């Protein structure tokens with residue numbers, strides 16, 4: 001039994017050190033030095049090699065090194081290989097920080113002030129109390145729930161929307177496609193924390209934007225494929241949306257001639273909302289490997305039919 005890590009070698013060495021200390025029985029090897037292929041039982045990677053079935057005939061679990069699995073081509077992954085996404089405190093804390101920062105930037109009109117600053121205009125905007133600011137989160141998963149909990153501490157009026165019905169303290173929850181519009185109708189700030197699947201691709205579109213309150217603001221920390229980019233530009237031009245903070249785009253890196261770069265009402269970051277932290281991630285994966293070895297259910301196991 002061995003574990004292969006395929007990714008940044010420097011980060012891989014942190015993982016390797018963790019496994020050496022805490023699981024000396026499990027050889028942890030860094031791609032491309034994989035050792036005997038028939039011993040490879042576990043693979044940790046963001047991007048598996050194309051011929052994964054032939055390369056690792058005894059592979060049992062593929063661990064994504066990130067929170068999503070939408071980057072995988074499931075057709076190339078043998079159906080008996082379990083696919084597991086990354087759930088670890090480093091990702092959760094990073095997302096809490098980013099989503100809170102972005103929500104507060106919208107709440108306290110930072111993008112408006114940036115537009116005013118360029119015009120050298122000193123012009124205060126009325127401060128809206130948090131209780132009167134309605135923030136909606138799409139996706140009440142590991143990250144959506146963590147972000148809601150933190151936003152709750154500021155006293156915001158919170159609502160959230162999810163595929164299956166969920167309950168979160170202090171949050172008005174909506175479920176399923178029938179409740180999407182009533183959910184959107186009450187949002188001043190919309191945060192997308194959905195996984196990218198066939199059901200969610202393009203969900204941040206004109207229809208969604210025009211179902212929000214007029215002048216609402218967007219935060220996309222899901223995936224670039226959630227957003228119909230032209231619809232965002234149109235909604236900003238028409239004043240239906242006031243501003244957007246985007247951590248992800250359809251094409252990454254964003255092409256240099258893309259209109260988002262210069263847009264005064266768009267703040268962009270290069271897909272850094274949260275990052276897997278090697279030390280805590282190694283700990284989480286080792287715990288999952290131990291679960292696998294004792295026949296327990298793995299945390300973060302993917303349902304291939306649903307796509308997340």
Ligand SMILES: NC(=O)c1ccc[n+]([C@@H]2O[C@H](COP(=O)([O-])OP(=O)(O)OC[C@H]3O[C@@H](n4cnc5c(N)ncnc54)[C@H](OP(=O)(O)O)[C@@H]3O)[C@@H](O)[C@H]2O)c1
Nearest residue numbers: 067068139140141142143162163164194195199222273274
């Ligand atoms: N920008 C970044 O740096 C960054 C970092 C980490 C993650 N992310 C993104 O964040 C996403 C969420 O991560 P997570 O760990 O919170 O995932 P998760 O725990 O799997 O949560 C996903 C949530 O979305 C809901 N959902 C799925 N499909 C839906 C649909 N069609 N309609 C409504 N709700 C739907 C799920 O509902 P159920 O409860 O019914 O299953 C679940 O509650 C990731 O997939 C990734 O795309 C981005």
